[in-house]
Amino acid sequence: xxxxxxxxxxxxxxxxxxxxxxKEVCPVCGSRDLTINWEGLVAIVDPVRSELxxxxxxxxxxxxxxxxxx
Amino acid sequence: xVKRAEYEGLGIKxxxxxxxxxxxxxxxxxxxxxxxxxxxxxxxxKLLPGSPVSMxxxxxxxxxxxxxxxxxxxxxxxxxxxxxxxxxxxxxxxPTGGKGFVTAKLLDINRDWExxxxxxxIQLEKKAGEVEGEEESEEEVWYSGLGESA
Ligand SMILES: [Zn+2]
Numbered sequence: 444x445x446x447x448x449x450x451x452x453x454x455x456x457x458x459x460x461x462x463x464x465x466k467e468v469c470p471v472c473g474s475r476d477l478t479i480n481w482e483g484l485v486a487i488v489d490p491v492r493s494e495l496x497x498x499x500x501x502x503x504x505x506x507x508x509x510x511x512x513x
Numbered sequence: 514x515v516k517r518a519e520y521e522g523l524g525i526k527x528x529x530x531x532x533x534x535x536x537x538x539x540x541x542x543x544x545x546x547x548x549x550x551x552x553x554x555x556x557x558x559k560l561l562p563g564s565p566v567s568m569x570x571x572x573x574x575x576x577x578x579x580x581x582x583x584x585x586x587x588x589x590x591x592x593x594x595x596x597x598x599x600x601x602x603x604x605x606x607x608p609t610g611g612k613g614f615v616t617a618k619l620l621d622i623n624r625d626w627e628x629x630x631x632x633x634x635i636q637l638e639k640k641a642g643e644v645e646g647e648e649e650s651e652e653e654v655w656y657s658g659l660g661e662s663a
């Protein structure tokens with residue numbers, strides 16, 4: 444894999460909850476404060492049982508940025 | 514890959530890609546068997562031999578973010594965000610105080626153009642001194658910001 448691979452292009456990250464979306468509104472918290480400046484990708488498949496989700500404070504399944512800039 | 518993890522009823526709980534550990538994905542699952550099945554369904558992926566990575570190790574990795582970039586004058590960086598994304602640039606003045614901005618001259622462009630870039634928008638491409646085959650004219654005044662220009 445190359446650098447930057449698996450980073451799904453054109454997805455925006457919610458500055459509030461870090462959820463990734465291709466829409467203009469965050470599917471998780473409804474915020475419109477989105478940015479393309481994000482890195483690291485977390486896919487939460489099973490939010491109830493995932494230890495990672497717990498540690499990152501993520502409560503619903505989906506794609507999230509690890510870090511959102513600004 | 515994520516879709517597969519969801520739809521195939523595997524015991525996959527999460528998948529994470531950490532920027533500082535490029536090229537690897539970490540899959541959280543109950544059993545290695547689940548990971549193995551996921552990996553076998555993705556042509557470009559393969560499972561590394563060895564024991565599972567603990568959640569503590571993952572957390573350590575996450576804490577290590579953000580990656581610190583040590584930049585010096587003369588380094589070549591690649592711009593990965595913003596208006597100049599995709600360009601390479603030559604560092605003219607490195608960030609001071611550990612954080613902030615670098616001033617760099619854009620390469621791959623027929624103009625003498627200096628820009629100020631936040632350090633998180635660049636990636637180190639080549640350290641100063643490792644430069645090879647660069648077609649830069651040495652007469653270019655890229656110290657202009659330092660008061661050398663007439
Ligand atoms: Zn949100």
